[in-house]
Amino acid sequence: MSAAGKILNLWTNAFLAFFYPEVCQLCRNQRASPAQGYVCTECRSRVQFIRPPFCGRCGLPFEGDISTPFECANCRGLDLAFTSARSAAVARGPVLEAIHRYKYHRALWFETFLAGLLIQEAGPELRAGSWDGIVPVPLHPGREREREFNQAARLAGRLAAATGLPVRNRLLKRRRPTRTQTLLTREQRAANVDDAFALRNGPLVEGQRLVLVDDVFTTGATTNACARVLQVGGAGAVCVWTVARGV
Numbered sequence: 001m002s003a004a005g006k007i008l009n010l011w012t013n014a015f016l017a018f019f020y021p022e023v024c025q026l027c028r029n030q031r032a033s034p035a036q037g038y039v040c041t042e043c044r045s046r047v048q049f050i051r052p053p054f055c056g057r058c059g060l061p062f063e064g065d066i067s068t069p070f071e072c073a074n075c076r077g078l079d080l081a082f083t084s085a086r087s088a089a090v091a092r093g094p095v096l097e098a099i100h101r102y103k104y105h106r107a108l109w110f111e112t113f114l115a116g117l118l119i120q121e122a123g124p125e126l127r128a129g130s131w132d133g134i135v136p137v138p139l140h141p142g143r144e145r146e147r148e149f150n151q152a153a154r155l156a157g158r159l160a161a162a163t164g165l166p167v168r169n170r171l172l173k174r175r176r177p178t179r180t181q182t183l184l185t186r187e188q189r190a191a192n193v194d195d196a197f198a199l200r201n202g203p204l205v206e207g208q209r210l211v212l213v214d215d216v217f218t219t220g221a222t223t224n225a226c227a228r229v230l231q232v233g234g235a236g237a238v239c240v241w242t243v244a245r246g247v
């Protein structure tokens with residue numbers, strides 16, 4: 001980092017420390033440093049990490065004793081373009097709140113916490129596999145301007161830095177803005193994102209083993225639409241990693 005960059009960083013930290021003393025920004029009760037992403041140990045203890053058993057395809061966690069690999073009833077009826085989708089944690093409690101505030105209220109200080117969950121869970125698996133690059137789910141340029149950042153691209157960048165894999169930011173583009181998926185049914189979600197994505201850089205996809213990254217996996221409609229475009233473009237394999245998963 002340049003001297004000017006260091007000074008700017010010091011100023012930024014001093015600024016943050018002034019407005020956000022080292023208090024957990026979720027419970028506002030316990031101590032939490034910037035390095036902890038302003039999320040305290042107690043709030044972190046409420047994170048529900050996704051542990052086996054879970055569906056081998058979509059990563060949906062199940063209760064009970066299942067020790068053999070299985071696919072859930074949802075996945076059996078679907079034509080999925082990704083080989084597997086995994087998430088670090090269940091989209092509830094501290095994780096859901098941090099994502100919501102990060103994404104819609106520009107609470108960027110939660111990025112360290114959220115990216116940390118993803119790196120902790122996805123990092124070892126990605127380092128063990130032979131992946132070629134990380135592809136963030138693109139935002140439509142209009143929406144990106146409005147929100148001023150693409151959370152998927154930022155999280156993908158953090159995961160890439162931690163795993164040493166390159167980010168492939170320019171492989172996919174969003175052709176049209178899609179309405180928010182929140183209130184849609186599973187079928188409506190799939191229709192809503194159908195044709196929403198396209199390849200920007202076709203030849204670079206051929207034979208590539210790619211990791212698609214997004215903040216949340218709900219029905220998988222968005223990630224599946226992206227994975228489909230990569231697969232049709234000739235990708236060797238596509239897996240999905242998200243910070244959180246709706247259950």
Ligand SMILES: [Zn+2]
Pocket residue numbers: 024025026027028029030039040041042043044
């Ligand atoms: Zn807390």
Ligand SMILES: [Zn+2]
Pocket residue numbers: 055056057058059060071072073074075
């Ligand atoms: Zn499944």
